[in-house]
Amino acid sequence: MITMDRIVREGHPVLREVAKEVALPPSNEDLAVLKEMHEYLTNSQDQAIAEKYDLRPGSGLAAPQIGVAKRMFAIHTTDEKDQLHSYGFINPKIVSHSVEETSLENGEGCLSVDRPVEGLVPRHARITLDAHTLDGEHIRMRFRGYIAIVIQHEMDHLNGIMFYDRIEEYDGPHKRPLPI
Numbered sequence: 001m002i003t004m005d006r007i008v009r010e011g012h013p014v015l016r017e018v019a020k021e022v023a024l025p026p027s028n029e030d031l032a033v034l035k036e037m038h039e040y041l042t043n044s045q046d047q048a049i050a051e052k053y054d055l056r057p058g059s060g061l062a063a064p065q066i067g068v069a070k071r072m073f074a075i076h077t078t079d080e081k082d083q084l085h086s087y088g089f090i091n092p093k094i095v096s097h098s099v100e101e102t103s104l105e106n107g108e109g110c111l112s113v114d115r116p117v118e119g120l121v122p123r124h125a126r127i128t129l130d131a132h133t134l135d136g137e138h139i140r141m142r143f144r145g146y147i148a149i150v151i152q153h154e155m156d157h158l159n160g161i162m163f164y165d166r167i168e169e170y171d172g173p174h175k176r177p178l179p180i
């Protein structure tokens with residue numbers, strides 16, 4: 001099982017790489033890694049397990065965060081309508097998005113960032129995502145609200161972008177200018 005010692009922290013170059021597409025159909029190894037990432041999320045949201053293994057709770061986890069520069073991430077979280085979103089996405093792509101933007105009023109955090117970072121992170125309010133799933137399907141789904149924000153946070157990890165790169169007035173450590 002993945003524990004916090006497997007999670008790469010800011011400053012490690014893998015968090016600034018553009019992750020590579022996963023060869024399809026995904027290998028058993030790639031699927032096993034994605035399943036393990038998904039399991040981290042469910043474990044981290046289980047009080048007893050999180051306490052026992054000292055896991056920081058997370059709603060999403062991207063492969064570069066465990067040192068795997070491949071285009072896949074897992075999501076496991078309930079949204080503001082208490083709807084559970086639980087996915088393993090392979091080669092995800094945001095194919096369209098709203099002009100309208102949104103942000104979490106208390107800003108964002110990251111399992112790879114061991115410090116609070118203030119500031120609003122602008123995100124698209126609504127997105128349409130294309131991806132292959134852990135179950136081997138190809139999906140095109142629309143998301144809005146909290147889950148759309150989490151997905152954009154994970155997508156950024158696949159492109160070497162950290163959430164604080166998007167904060168207007170942020171001038172703390174590790175900031176990188178956004179790619180044009």
Ligand SMILES: OCN(O)CCCc1ccccc1
Binds near residue numbers: 058110149
């Ligand atoms: O990359 C995921 N991870 O660092 C866990 C935090 C996920 C997350 C937290 C706040 C807003 C969006 C996404």
Ligand code: NI
Binds near residue numbers: 109110111112153157
């Ligand atoms: Ni993160």
